[in-house]
Amino acid sequence: MCDIAVRMDHVYKKFHKGEIYDSLRDLIPALAGRLFRQTELDERDGREFWALQDLCFEVTRGEAFGIIGHNGAGKSTALKILSRIMRPTKGELLVNGRLSALIEVTAGFHPDLTGRENIFLHGAILGMSRREIQSKLDQIIAFSGIEDFVDTPVKRYSTGMFARLGFSVAAHVDPEVMIVDEVLSVGDYLFQAKCVERMKEVIRSGATVLFVSHNLKNISEFCNRCLMLEKGRSVTIGPAHEVVATYLQRYRQPLHGESGSGPVYISSIQIRGERGETTRFTSGDRLWIDVELIARAACAKLSVSPELTSECGEIIFETTTERLGCGNFSLEVGDSYRCTFEIRLNVITGNYHISALIYRHDTQTVYDECPAAATIYVNSPDDVRGIAHCFPKVTHQEVLRASEPIILAGEPEGDRACM
């Protein structure tokens, strides 16, 4: 047995754009027309397009593999080909082991059946045997958190309950290869956290997981390696956080440059670390941000604001030259301005964006901004959670045994009662 769980070998997939003939009434005249014209219509009109081109990758057994890319990059097509719903136009694929796809978790549900009946139906669609479902029934119901409604037809469910039940069934299939397409974002915050936990459990159990998501945080958290697709072609394959960083950098909003319309614009933002690094950092590292401005017209009372945001755009840290005590500055036509900020990356593992903006405090005007001008990956050697890294240390620890009564010296019972 080889160690490869999934392999795609030069896979191509072609689709046809526009309307295809879906009734005989349209097809017959079209065929007659084609007889006279003698040419292949599709090729001449350029109506075909390649959803996937020359896609090659291998996933080893037990690996968690992410696929990222914009809408229409071919992620879902790739997964559909893997799960054999579609056949590739060219190329070979290999899947070792029982495969289960979590593509749309409520697809198999029938609105008129009760929750319980739908668990059996959907489980069977996903390839579970009746006995298997029976043995996991309680687990599935408990996971979905809809115990009180399992015997209600699912058409009476709220959208959240519906999706939760769907995910719960799908999450309890024990496949050797699991394909997950953007299904973790169902339900409320608590349920999502539960889904993420369950995914980790599946990965720990040794299953091979192929994971498609727009939630880059999940990708860099779960996956060992990642593939980035663009217009059906693979751009890069590598360690997940590196590919995520590349992806973010590739698609960040470009600097306005000369095209900006304001009187002053940011012409460049550069970052560097202590050892000249620009993408990978360790918690606690120092980071320098160089910002350069050019004025097209005279401007007064300017200040520059650097910003550190998380992957989801949440502001982690933000300040301005003015607030840092440098006061504001004025520029004349053609002047340029440079400043360098030094910050300390007291954050936990993750991808972070660095942004900058120019603004005038008293009129609250923003002249130019560069959101996510650079993206960095910060690695924290300590196992900490949250947003900030507070560099914790345990300075004291002791266990007080209940069996050894504590004697509170100098504190008679009577005194305490008075208080």
Added chain:
Amino acid sequence: MLENLRELYRYRELLFMFTYRDIRVRYKQSVMGLFWAVLMPILIVSAGIVVRYGYALASHRPLNMSDIADVAVKSLPWAFVVSSIRFSCNTLVANQNIVTKIYFPKEIFPLAAVLASFFDLVIASCAVILFLFVARVGWSLELLWIPFLLVTLVAMVFGMGMIVSAASLFFRDVKYIVEVFLTFGIFFTPVFYDVQMLGRRGEWLFINPIAPLLEGFSDCIIRHQAPDLPWLAYSLSCALTALLGGFVFFKHLEPAFAESI
């Protein structure tokens, strides 16, 4: 081919689940419940009685109980044929969110449609058996033909079901064509009448492969005689052709389902 059959066998539980779903959904939230299964054959039988009555008046022969029993025995399989084909014709399109999302052998859909209709046939048969008992039709060893006739019928209907379901996925107007055939098919099939009524030319009707089967039911249940063997062999070969051809046709088109639906 063998690979496909093995896969179908592996997914047998899914087949039962879909059949169960189809049956359950049909009878849920309907006041009459299982009575629906009997209602449709009752309507066909009543129509048949009207036709038979007209025929009896025209030929100056009395309408007797065995004529009515004959209509009843033949309308049930006919109702089964109509509902299975109508149902399988829609089944892939109706389940398109599953067809485009999850992999499994898709012939389960038409097969479940046929089995769910077969369930209706079984329910309605109970009513007819009761009626035959009251009408004192009696029994004979010829009844042993029934399982064979049923299996042939199911095979034929399943074969046709696979063809129409796959075809209607690609061309939506197939549904309307099928509907026309099902509506007028009853005139070309000996349901309301016996083939003998048309004299020697009646044999031509046996070209319709369902006809020998229906006559076969009436032969072994009402007339206590063996069915017409050569024509039955013809039906059987039609059924096997439909089954095999339908399966090959369906499996050939299956990979294109998800992108063409």
